[in-house]
Amino acid sequence: MLDPKRLRNELDSVAAALAKKGYTLDTAKFIELEGQRKAAQQAAEQAQAERNSYAKSMGKLMAEARAAGDDIEPLKQRGEALKALTVAAEQALDSVQAELDALLAEIPNTPDESVPAGASEEDNQELRRWGSPRQFEFSAADHVDLGEALGGLDFDRGVKIAGSRFAVMRGQVARLHRALIQFMLDQHTLHNGYTELNVPYIVNRESLLGTGQLPKFEADLFKLQDEREFYLIPTAEVPVTNLFRDEIVAELPQKFVCHSPCFRSEAGSYGRDTRGMIRQHQFEKVEMVQFVHPAQAADALEELTRHAEALLEQLELPYRTMLLCSGDTGFSAAKTYDLEVWLPSQQTYREISSCSHFGDFQARRLGARYRDESSGKPAYLHTINGSGLAVGRTLVAVLENYQQADGSVAVPTVLQPYMGGVSQLG
RNA sequence: GGUGAGGUGGCCGAGCGGCUGAAGGCGCUCCCCUGCUAAGGGAGUAUACGUUAAUCGCGUAUCGAGGGUUCGAAUCCCUCCCUCACCGCCA
Numbered sequence: 001m002l003d004p005k006r007l008r009n010e011l012d013s014v015a016a017a018l019a020k021k022g023y024t025l026d027t028a029k030f031i032e033l034e035g036q037r038k039a040a041q042q043a044a045e046q047a048q049a050e051r052n053s054y055a056k057s058m059g060k061l062m063a064e065a066r067a068a069g070d071d072i073e074p075l076k077q078r079g080e081a082l083k084a085l086t087v088a089a090e091q092a093l094d095s096v097q098a099e100l101d102a103l104l105a106e107i108p109n110t111p112d113e114s115v116p117a118g119a120s121e122e123d124n125q126e127l128r129r130w131g132s133p134r135q136f137e138f139s140a141a142d143h144v145d146l147g148e149a150l151g152g153l154d155f156d157r158g159v160k161i162a163g164s165r166f167a168v169m170r171g172q173v174a175r176l177h178r179a180l181i182q183f184m185l186d187q188h189t190l191h192n193g194y195t196e197l198n199v200p201y202i203v204n205r206e207s208l209l210g211t212g213q214l215p216k217f218e219a220d221l222f223k224l225q226d227e228r229e230f231y232l233i234p235t236a237e238v239p240v241t242n243l244f245r246d247e248i249v250a251e252l253p254q255k256f257v258c259h260s261p262c263f264r265s266e267a268g269s270y271g272r273d274t275r276g277m278i279r280q281h282q283f284e285k286v287e288m289v290q291f292v293h294p295a296q297a298a299d300a301l302e303e304l305t306r307h308a309e310a311l312l313e314q315l316e317l318p319y320r321t322m323l324l325c326s327g328d329t330g331f332s333a334a335k336t337y338d339l340e341v342w343l344p345s346q347q348t349y350r351e352i353s354s355c356s357h358f359g360d361f362q363a364r365r366l367g368a369r370y371r372d373e374s375s376g377k378p379a380y381l382h383t384i385n386g387s388g389l390a391v392g393r394t395l396v397a398v399l400e401n402y403q404q405a406d407g408s409v410a411v412p413t414v415l416q417p418y419m420g421g422v423s424q425l426g
Numbered sequence: 427g428g429u430g431a432g433g434u435g436g437c438c439g440a441g442c443g444g445c446u447g448a449a450g451g452c453g454c455u456c457c458c459c460u461g462c463u464a465a466g467g468g469a470g471u472a473u474a475c476g477u478u479a480a481u482c483g484c485g486u487a488u489c490g491a492g493g494g495u496u497c498g499a500a501u502c503c504c505u506c507c508c509u510c511a512c513c514g515c516c517a
Contacts, residue, residue, distance in 0.1 A: 079497025
């Protein structure tokens with residue numbers, strides 16, 4: 001959520017920033033609602049103040065009336081009249097406030113100044129490349145053919161068991177998938193200073209509002225049929241970032257890494273990536289989340305992005321780092337780097353990690369704060385997160401980049417210890 | 427799922443219709459005293475929102491959440507959530 005004060009005081013510049021993201025802020029509507037809110041709030045608070053002070057004096061008034069032998073009823077009636085006024089004024093305030101809150105909850109974060117203006121992914125900036133795509137002396141297969149030939153990927157049975165966009169992994173491929181997870185977690189916990197978490201994969205509505213998936217993106221989520229408003233997590237970002245919801249965090253920074261399954265309904269992506277494991281309803285991801293002091297946030301995003309890049313380098317997978325343009329940056333994010341890995345079958349780079357800086361946007365929704373050292377007051381902390389990495393897509397990249405002429409697949413050196421020394425699949 | 431006990435400030439804990447944003451204690455901050463340390467004395471110490479250029483100030487809200495009773499609710503009533511204990515069930 002944006003700071004309501006900032007909206008009030010710098011409405012035009014906020015609107016201009018949001019326009020870069022492709023969001024049109026209805027400034028006239030905001031000004032009108034805000035004006036109504038102010039008037040309604042003052043009226044409601046004044047009515048309440050009168051009611052309070054009258055109620056406070058009531059004990060004495062009643063004692064005096066009784067002593068004088070007067071009727072007490074008129075005193076009570078005045079109280080009731082004040083109550084009626086207060087209730088009406090509060091209802092007016094509540095309805096304006098609800099409208100304003102609904103508007104606020106749907107306004108995206110403003111992009112950071114360093115984010116290039118642009119409308120779509122066409123305008124993203126390539127910052128750097130690592131490695132060079134391998135030249136194949138045979139025609140490279142895609143991961144579907146490779147995986148099926150190895151008996152390690154079974155899409156037909158995934159469809160039978162659940163439906164489209166589900167798959168079964170088997171044998172050494174399933175093990176390779178697990179090895180990737182262990183490798184990533186070990187790197188982050190042993191070398192990068194992250195604390196491992198294991199979290200609920202079902203979350204409540206408040207958690208999704210906190211990170212920004214709700215109220216706007218309900219269609220992308222799987223909701224459980226239960227009166228408790230449970231949702232399957234679309235990313236570990238949700239439970240992990242909500243760790244400090246409604247808390248004042250004693251120490252910053254705090255860095256967490258968490259492996260989890262992710263569930264996405266992918267509504268609106270019907271024709272895209274229908275083949276293979278690129279876009280599934282269920283996939284696994286190792287996610288890094290940092291809670292940082294605002295002054296450290298920019299550096300922390302660079303650091304976290306490097307942590308994701310280093311994994312690809314150790315796996316010897318060619319990749320490039322993209323700075324997303326304003327229009328391609330997500331709802332809650334102020335700035336995002338995407339890492340894209342080379343996929344030989346597609347002859348292109350595909351997203352394998354997304355690392356974002358949210359400023360205080362999520363923290364404000366969450367009520368996640370730290371105590372500012374100079375003022376001594378609670379202030380919103382900043383959140384950073386990124387995939388390190390998307391495991392399913394990493395598996396795809398390993399299969400395709402490490403394939404050999406005979407259909408076997410070499411195991412990346414760093415994964416071999418996690419594979420019991422196995423150096424080749426098939 | 428059943429029964430019982432609870433949810434009050436950074437923490438512990440009192441209050442059980444008006445004088446309570448909330449006693450008392452701990453912790454923390456500042457001051458005094460003390461050769462140092464320990465002990466002692468005094469003062470202060472919630473958050474959000476609004477108003478304001480900002481602060482002081484002022485106003486409103488907040489005693490798990492929501493609703494109700496009442497002129498007035500931390501206190502009475504209802505619903506829900508959560509915690510703890512025991513029983514049942516269970517990986």
